[in-house]
Amino acid sequence: MLIGYARVSTLEQREDLQVDALKAAGCDRWYVDHASGAKASRPELDRMFEVLRPGDVVVVWKLDRLGRSVQHLVDVMVRLQGMGVGFRSLTEQMDTTTPGGVLVFNVFAAMAQFERDLIRERTNAGLKAARARGRVGGRRRKLGSSDEAMIRQLYDSGSVTVQEIAGRFGVSRGTIYRTIARTSKG
Numbered sequence: 001m002l003i004g005y006a007r008v009s010t011l012e013q014r015e016d017l018q019v020d021a022l023k024a025a026g027c028d029r030w031y032v033d034h035a036s037g038a039k040a041s042r043p044e045l046d047r048m049f050e051v052l053r054p055g056d057v058v059v060v061w062k063l064d065r066l067g068r069s070v071q072h073l074v075d076v077m078v079r080l081q082g083m084g085v086g087f088r089s090l091t092e093q094m095d096t097t098t099p100g101g102v103l104v105f106n107v108f109a110a111m112a113q114f115e116r117d118l119i120r121e122r123t124n125a126g127l128k129a130a131r132a133r134g135r136v137g138g139r140r141r142k143l144g145s146s147d148e149a150m151i152r153q154l155y156d157s158g159s160v161t162v163q164e165i166a167g168r169f170g171v172s173r174g175t176i177y178r179t180i181a182r183t184s185k186g
Helices: 016-024 043-051 070-083 099-132 145-157 162-169 173-182
Strands: 002-008 029-034 057-060 086-089
Touching: 002 016, 002 043, 016 029, 029 043, 070 086, 070 099, 086 099, 145 162, 145 173, 162 173
Parallel strands: 002 029, 002 057, 057 086
Antiparallel strands: none
16 A cells, blocks of 8 residues: 655645645555654654555655654664565655665665764764863863862751752752762761
8 A cells, every 4th residue: 555644844834735746646545744854753654654564655755754864764764664664755766665766775774874973983083182182071060169068068967858958059969969979988
């Protein structure tokens, strides 16, 4: 069964162009989301995945209607492939039910992996360069050493609860417990 999926970004946009193309391609049913492509979970996309069966083919007017990034597209395509469901994009003429379409998909997947590897490599190089300049990563501590000493005193006195100490310093109980552990005697 051919099952169409369409998405428009805002309520003001109309899905007519996409739905007409899906009908012309022979789709028996279609699902339309009115949501940003940046959203990983979309109600109609989720509903479509619930009804897909092996042998079905998901059809979209254009690739960017389905995925928000190359990686997201690859993830969706791998999910479809795992379900035994084919994929067809009308504009890009990609069809994973054919050997050529599978090749194009594999090139897509390789490009997504390459992009992830480049990002990781650049991130690690940037962190290494920052460390070489003396920069230490992470957030700055909210509490100074005098604050930590005061927290230790209050905690040791037993006159106030950890919750009260946290409220006084505007931090979480977890921060108080970490401070206590860091400043423990012995």
